[in-house]
Amino acid sequence: xxxxxxxxxxQRGKRCTRMPAPEKGAxxxxxxxxxxxxxxxxxxxxxxxxxRHYATLAAQNxxxxxxxxxxxxxxxxxNPKVNEALAADPGWARLHPATPEEHVQGALxxxxxxxxxxxxxxxxxxxxxxxxxxxxxxxxxxxxxRAWHDSQGNTQRTRVIxxxxxxxxxxxxxxxxxxxxxVLESGDDGRVSPEALADALDDDVAALMLTNPNTLGLFEAxxxxxxxxxxxxxxxxxxxxxxxxxLLGHGRPGEMGFDAVQVNLHKTFSTxxxxxxxxxxxxxxxxxxxxxxxxxxxxEQDGRLAWDWDRxxxxxxxQSWFGNFLVAVRAWAYIxxxxxxxxxQVARDAVLAANYIRASLEDVYDLPYPGACMHECxxxxxxxxxxxxxxxxxxxKRLLDHGIHPPTMYFPLIVDEALMIEPAETETKAALDRFxxxxxxxxxxxxxxxxxxxxxxxxxxxxxVDEVKAARNPILxxxxx
Amino acid sequence: xxxxxxxxxxxxxxxxxxGVDSVDELFAEIPEKLRESARPDLPPPxxxxxxxxHAGALAAQNRTLDELTCFAGGGIYDHFIPAIVHSVTSxxxxxxxxxxxxxxxxxxxxQAMFEYQTMICELTAMPIANASLYDGATALGEAVLLxxxxxxxxxxxxxxxxxxxxxxxxxxxxxxxxxxxxxxxxDDESGQTDLGELAKMLDDEVACVALQQPNYFGVLxxxxxxxxxxxxxxxxxxxxxxxxxxxxxxxxxxxGADLVVGEGQxxxxxxxxxxxxxxxxxxxxxxxxxxxxRVVGRTVDAAGEEAYCLTLQTREQHIRRGRATSxxxxxxGLCALAAAVYMAALGPxxxxxxxxxxxxxxxxxxxxxxxxxxxxxxxxxxxxEFVLRVAGDAEALVRELAGxxxxxxxxxxxxxxxxxxxxxxxxxxxxxVEEIDGxxxxxxx
Numbered sequence: 001x002x003x004x005x006x007x008x009x010x011q012r013g014k015r016c017t018r019m020p021a022p023e024k025g026a027x028x029x030x031x032x033x034x035x036x037x038x039x040x041x042x043x044x045x046x047x048x049x050x051x052r053h054y055a056t057l058a059a060q061n062x063x064x065x066x067x068x069x070x071x072x073x074x075x076x077x078x079n080p081k082v083n084e085a086l087a088a089d090p091g092w093a094r095l096h097p098a099t100p101e102e103h104v105q106g107a108l109x110x111x112x113x114x115x116x117x118x119x120x121x122x123x124x125x126x127x128x129x130x131x132x133x134x135x136x137x138x139x140x141x142x143x144x145x146r147a148w149h150d151s152q153g154n155t156q157r158t159r160v161i162x163x164x165x166x167x168x169x170x171x172x173x174x175x176x177x178x179x180x181x182x183v184l185e186s187g188d189d190g191r192v193s194p195e196a197l198a199d200a201l202d203d204d205v206a207a208l209m210l211t212n213p214n215t216l217g218l219f220e221a222x223x224x225x226x227x228x229x230x231x232x233x234x235x236x237x238x239x240x241x242x243x244x245x246x247l248l249g250h251g252r253p254g255e256m257g258f259d260a261v262q263v264n265l266h267k268t269f270s271t272x273x274x275x276x277x278x279x280x281x282x283x284x285x286x287x288x289x290x291x292x293x294x295x296x297x298x299x300e301q302d303g304r305l306a307w308d309w310d311r312x313x314x315x316x317x318x319q320s321w322f323g324n325f326l327v328a329v330r331a332w333a334y335i336x337x338x339x340x341x342x343x344x345q346v347a348r349d350a351v352l353a354a355n356y357i358r359a360s361l362e363d364v365y366d367l368p369y370p371g372a373c374m375h376e377c378x379x380x381x382x383x384x385x386x387x388x389x390x391x392x393x394x395x396x397k398r399l400l401d402h403g404i405h406p407p408t409m410y411f412p413l414i415v416d417e418a419l420m421i422e423p424a425e426t427e428t429k430a431a432l433d434r435f436x437x438x439x440x441x442x443x444x445x446x447x448x449x450x451x452x453x454x455x456x457x458x459x460x461x462x463x464x465v466d467e468v469k470a471a472r473n474p475i476l477x478x479x480x481x
Numbered sequence: 482x483x484x485x486x487x488x489x490x491x492x493x494x495x496x497x498x499x500g501v502d503s504v505d506e507l508f509a510e511i512p513e514k515l516r517e518s519a520r521p522d523l524p525p526p527x528x529x530x531x532x533x534x535h536a537g538a539l540a541a542q543n544r545t546l547d548e549l550t551c552f553a554g555g556g557i558y559d560h561f562i563p564a565i566v567h568s569v570t571s572x573x574x575x576x577x578x579x580x581x582x583x584x585x586x587x588x589x590x591x592q593a594m595f596e597y598q599t600m601i602c603e604l605t606a607m608p609i610a611n612a613s614l615y616d617g618a619t620a621l622g623e624a625v626l627l628x629x630x631x632x633x634x635x636x637x638x639x640x641x642x643x644x645x646x647x648x649x650x651x652x653x654x655x656x657x658x659x660x661x662x663x664x665x666x667x668d669d670e671s672g673q674t675d676l677g678e679l680a681k682m683l684d685d686e687v688a689c690v691a692l693q694q695p696n697y698f699g700v701l702x703x704x705x706x707x708x709x710x711x712x713x714x715x716x717x718x719x720x721x722x723x724x725x726x727x728x729x730x731x732x733x734x735x736x737g738a739d740l741v742v743g744e745g746q747x748x749x750x751x752x753x754x755x756x757x758x759x760x761x762x763x764x765x766x767x768x769x770x771x772x773x774x775r776v777v778g779r780t781v782d783a784a785g786e787e788a789y790c791l792t793l794q795t796r797e798q799h800i801r802r803g804r805a806t807s808x809x810x811x812x813x814g815l816c817a818l819a820a821a822v823y824m825a826a827l828g829p830x831x832x833x834x835x836x837x838x839x840x841x842x843x844x845x846x847x848x849x850x851x852x853x854x855x856x857x858x859x860x861x862x863x864x865x866e867f868v869l870r871v872a873g874d875a876e877a878l879v880r881e882l883a884g885x886x887x888x889x890x891x892x893x894x895x896x897x898x899x900x901x902x903x904x905x906x907x908x909x910x911x912x913x914v915e916e917i918d919g920x921x922x923x924x925x926x
Contacts, residue, residue, distance in 0.1 A: 002588065002592060002779075002786070002787040002788055002789060003592065005592065005595070005596050005599075006596050006825050007596070007599060014828070015828060015830065015831065016563065016565065016825070016826040016827070016828065016831070017563040017565075017826045017827050017828075017831050018831065019831055019834035019835060019838060019910060020834075020838070020910075021834070022834055022837040022838050022841055023841060024837070024841050024844075025837075026729045026833075026837055026840070029837075029840045029841065029844050029864075030701070030729060030730070030840065030862060030864060031701070031862050033731075034701050034730050034731055034862065035729060035730065035731065036727070036728075036729065036730055036731045036732055036735070037731075039728070039829040039830075039833060040600075040603040040604045040606075040727065040728065040732070040829055040832070041603040041829070042600055042603055042604070042824050042825070042827070042828050042829045042832065043596075043600075043824075043825050043828065044828045044829065044830075045825055045828070047565055047826070050565055050569070050822065050825050050826060051565065051568065051569075054569040054572070054575075054593070054822065055572075056589075057588070057589035057590075057592055057593055058572045058574035058575060058589050059574065059589065060587075060588040060589040060592075061574040061575065061578050061586070061587055061588070061589035061590055062578060062583070062586035062587065063573055063574045063575075063576075063577040063578040064573070064577035064578070065573035065574075065577050066573070066574070067586075069578075069579070071579055074579050076579060077484075078484050079573075079576065079577050080483070080484055082529045082532060082533065084571065084576070085533075086532075086533070086536055088567070088571070089536075089537075089540060090545050090546075090547055091536075091537070091540025091541065091543055091545060092540055092543070092753070092754070093751040093752075093753055094545040094546040094547055094751060094752060095543055095545055095546070095752060095753070095754040096546055096549075096551060096553050096557055096559070096752045096754075096888055097557055097752065097754050097755030098553045098555055098557070098888070098890045098891040099543075099544065099549065099553075099754075099883070099888060100879055100880050100883050102880070102883075103543065103544040103549070103883055104542075104543050104544070104754065105542040105543070106539040106540050106541065106542030106543040107543050107754050109539060109542065110539060117521070117523055120521035120522050120523060121521045121523075123519075132615040132616065132619070132756065132757065132813075133615065133809070133810065133811040133812070134810065134811060135798070135808045135809055135810045135811070136615065136619075136809075138808065139808055143653060143657055146657055167798075167799075167810075168797075168798035168799040168800070168801075168802045168805070168810075169798050169799075169808050169810050171798075171802040171803035172798035172801075172802060172803060172805040172807070172808035173808045174803060175803045175804070175805070175808070176654070176657070176658070176807075176808050177657045177658075178657040178658040178659055180803075181802075181803045218510075219510040219511055221510045221511075221512070223512075224512060224515075247511075247519075249519055249520055249521065250508050250511055250516055250519050251508075251511045251515045251516060251519050252515070252518070252519050252521075255515055255518060255519070256515060264811075266811065270484070272576045272577050272815075273577065273578060273579045273580070273811070274575070274576060274577075274578075274813075274814050274815030274816075274818075275575055275576075275578045275579070275580070275581060275587070275590035275814040275815060275818070276579070276580040276581065276590070276594075276612070276613075276775060276811060276812055276813075276814030276815075277580075277613070277757070277811040277812045277813045277814045277815065277816070278615075278756075278757030278811075278812075278813045278814075278815060278816055279811035280757075294653075295649075309895060315653050316649045316650065316652050316653035317618065317646055317649040317650045317653055318619065318650060318653055319615060319616055319618065319619065319650070319755075319756060319758075320556060320616045320617060320618040320619075320644075320646040320647070320650070320744065320755060320756070320758060321557075321646070321754070321755025321756055321758075322754065322755050322756065323755075323756050324756040324757040324758075325753055325754040325755060325756045325757075326751070326753040326754075326756065326757060327756070327757060333532060333536065335523065336524065336526070336527055336532055336535070337483065337526055337527055337528075337529070337532055338526055339523055339524070339525050339526030340520050340521050340522070340523045341526075342526050343521070343523075344520065345485060346485070348504045348508075349485055349487055349492075351504065351507050351508065352492060352495055352496070352504050352507065353495070355495075355499055355501075355507055356495040356498060356499060359498055359499045359500075360498065372501075372506070372507050372509075372510075374507075374510075396583070397585065400583070400585055400586050405579075405583065405586060406583055406586075411799075425484075425485055426484050426485070426486065427486070428486045428487070428491075429486075429487060429491040429494065429495065432495075455783070457585050460585040460586060460588075461585070461588050462584070462585055462588055462782040462784075462786060462788040463585070463782040463783040463784045463786070463788075464585065464782060464783040465584035465585060465780060465781075465782050465783075465788045465789075465790045466780050466781050466782065466783070466788075466790075467584070467780070467790050467791075467792065467794075469780045469781060470778040470779070470780035470790050470792040471778070471792050471793055471794070471795070473780075474769065474776075474778050474792055474793060475778055475779040475780070476595075476598055476609055476610075476776055476777070476778055476779075476792075477595070477598050477599040477602045477608075477609070477610070478595070478596065478599040
């Protein structure tokens with residue numbers, strides 16, 4: 001059962017933070033016509049009550065420190081504590097973005113280095129740190145593509161090809177760009193089929209968006225041929241880099257023929273997800289596309305760094321200032337602590353863990369696309385569902401009873417009863433073994449006692465939540481008892 | 482590598498279970514020539530101790546707001562942040578989870594967001610708020626797109642006195658979809674949006690009118706009249722607000738705003754060199770199913786007990802894909818949590834005091850500057866920020882004052898040619914009379 005809200009426990013006159021008493025009244029400073037008649041109904045609570053309230057709420061969250069969190073395509077790796085300490089350091093955190101450049105050379109140097117390192121990791125020529133999230137990186141890249149096409153007079157190119165396995169953000173970002181989506185059906189091997197692509201390519205195609213490895217955890221092995229076909233058709237190649245954790249040190253999107261790629265610092269580069277952000281979605285592009293990147297651009301002259309706003313071909317801005325800087329600080333620290341070999345080892349351990357889980361579960365769950373996977377494996381509960389009526393969602397909810405966060409469910413859309421498992425590289429073998437044992441036990445339960453799964457979870461702070469009722473009768477704010 | 486827990490033996494055992502000799506075999510699908518050149522050129526790894534020293538040396542090249550007395554504004558303000566805020570927002574239970582899709586495992590985050598939504602509704606007097614967008618600039622872009630989709634009209638009128646970054650982001654968002662963004666001029670004397678000009682610009686193709694309150698110059702707009710004009714022309718009225726000032730000012734829900742956006746940084750977020758920030762988004766009921774972003778609802782669990790979950794997800798990209806109301810996925814959850822803790826810590830009385838102290842300090846500063854012979858650029862009413870005209874190069878003055886330990890600005894030349902001798906000055910509750918006198922003395926010389 002939910003705990004009382006801050007509004008429930010609010011009592012008139014209670015205070016936490018006090019301020020020195022103002023000397024003037026509002027009416028002495030601001031014309032009366034602009035003043036509000038009634039104070040906002042914010043909670044009135046003491047500091048101990050606030051601390052207790054959030055401690056109580058915190059205890060109800062699964063989280064990466066406390067739980068195995070194999071959420072496919074989300075790369076829920078451990079978030080190093082030193083990065084949090086650095087991001088909280090006033091030397092980074094208490095910088096005003098309007099500070100003259102000569103007084104923020106450290107911050108600019110950090111951003112400049114991170115841009116260069118991401119270029120090296122991605123095999124791209126230029127990086128913009130401005131997009132504040134992965135989807136923002138997709139949109140920014142497509143806007144850059146559009147600006148480039150416009151500069152070439154290619155205004156008839158308004159279609160973007162997106163495979164059916166793509167994240168939902170891909171088609172949504174295409175729509176945001178005023179373009180239309182052509183969905184490309186995956187081949188029998190779960191990858192883009194060059195034949196199907198050839199049929200879809202035409203002189204109205206602006207780009208192909210390809211997630212690599214794709215959301216089945218499979219590397220698009222034909223990527224070089226695909227890139228050649230797309231470029232020959234006059235279109236551009238976009239890489240959704242959400243799954244970059246599999247490629248670190250083992251493959252660079254720039255060398256695969258991609259013209260732009262976004263990376264999610266909150267996935268691959270270990271910055272925390274924050275229960276839904278803040279993230280950061282820098283993009284890397286080829287030299288040809290660099291003039292179109294968001295303003296301002298960081299430039300170096302005589303060893304001094306400065307912001308360059310004089311970029312006539314730029315698409316404009318996608319964040320108020322320079323991007324989510326304090327997220328960039330964390331990613332910078334992570335890359336600096338890992339080095340090239342460390343990053344390659346990250347990919348190797350992540351891929352090894354995913355394959356270990358795959359090989360240990362493929363006899364009890366369906367594996368719709370057999371063979372080795374990359375950083376994640378997509379299992380299916382289809383046979384279990386047919387035989388016992390237990391569905392992927394029931395299995396997911398039952399995992400909660402074992403203190404394990406569920407995998408991503410029912411995605412990608414081309415797999416029935418999908419369970420998309422991404423263990424990442426930071427779980428011990430013992431934790432992986434326990435997950436495997438729990439998943440096998442749940443499969444046994446499905447046959448022996450399906451009700452226990454239909455009713456799961458049993459041990460969480462609330463029982464299965466009625467999302468249908470929430471949507472039918474939306475209650476989006478506290479309204480009193 | 483400090484964050485890899487496997488021993489070589491663990492790795493070998495896993496490979497044996499797979500029936501594979503080497504991890505390399507698992508990467509065999511990547512063409513060999515790609516693998517051979519994939520090692521990035523990066524500096525050698527550092528230990529945690531070395532990293533902290535190295536980062537510390539780099540950070541020492543920055544002058545923070547502990548070293549520069551901040552009178553700068555332009556959307557980012559140097560407010561006091563109570564210790565309880567970081568204490569809550571640094572809890573791993575809030576820092577490390579994903580977006581709360583799994584409601585049963587995320588009641589803490591969900592309830593905290595529900596409370597945040599309620600606080601934003603209270604502050605703005607709007608019925609609905611979402612669980613955050615990236616920042617104020619992109620929130621304005623989202624609102625303008627929503628207005629165009631909802632009215633099926635093709636032009637947005639945005640005040641030229643509204644934040645330049647938000648106008649730029651809005652153009653980047655809108656122009657790709659064929660939506661025209663046209664700027665409403667401002668009055669040279671008052672610094673307010675010129676509502677006479679607005680009246681001439683309104684027609685049946687205008688989807689929305691967007692004003693900022695107070696505007697980028699710090700000046701209070703005649704928002705009620707602007708809203709009326711917009712509505713008479715069948716357009717929506719979008720208000721961009723500053724959250725702290727709402728403790729004093731008429732909330733947008735009471736002057737006819739249909740959509741409300743704002744930059745949430747003043748609510749307990751560190752300036753962070755401009756990010757991460759917090760996009761505030763609130764709206765009237767009729768836009769419920771067109772809203773961008775996450776929203777938390779209250780419902781019940783299987784036992785009939787109260788519970789929370791993400792709701793109205795059929796608007797969102799992971800369900801609706803190309804027909805979603807927005808492409809947003811990861812938003813600014815932890816920043817919204819910081820804002821909620823901040824608002825709870827201050828409460829209605831504390832927030833009023835913060836707003837009032839800032840206004841008091843800014844008025845004190847302006848009066849002293851006038852007494853020293855300096856000239857505020859606009860005559861319109863203001864709260865805690867205003868534009869000052871300076872003799873000569875404003876950019877050079879900013880640099881000079883930084884040398885003397887004062888941060889002022891931003892300057893306005895980049896975005897307003899006619900204001901190339903002007904800069905913004907803002908004051909918050911943190912500024913003391915001594916600091917104000919110090920700045921006035923530094924500017925006089």
